Amino acid sequence: MVQHLTSADFDSVTASGRCVVDFWASWCGPCRMQGPILDEFAAEHPEVKTCKVDVDAEPALAARFGVMSIPTLIYFEDGNMTGKAVGVQMKEQIAAALGV
Template sequence: MVDAITDENYNEETQDGVVLTDFWATWCGPCKMQSPVIEQLAKERQDVRFTAMDVDENPETAKNLGIMAIPTLIIKKDGQIVDRLTGYTPKAKLDAILDQYTD
């Protein structure tokens, strides 16, 4: 399951463990390609928490993180950003990247 998060709860919701946040917008074509990949990985991986944030509804976090293009995927481990991917990322590549941060 992919949890929707907001500007108000981003820091709290991404503090513990490995968390991937998909920054997206409804009008973004590549975001529509990325979302099913995130949904599939969320079903397959119990070692990562998957979240998503609509940048149009929550502009502050995207601004604070310097997100200039979407989709942008930010991976945090124990509250610290460990990776950032911009543009569509295929499932196999994203799965391999996540493996680097899980035990």
């Protein structure tokens, strides 16, 4: 299941374990392509927290991580950013970035 994050819960959710966060917006065509891929990834990898941040609703989070283009996927392990990818990413690319 994909979890939608806000500034209020972002740090607590990403603090432990492996996590992928998709920075997106509803008006972004490539973001709409990324959504179903993330849904499939989440179903296949329940051990990874799969999350989304709406950049229009949470511009401070986008700025904090230097998100300039969307979709941007940022990878975390135990609260530390371990990678970043701009543009649509396939399930295999996400899995490889997270080492799963």
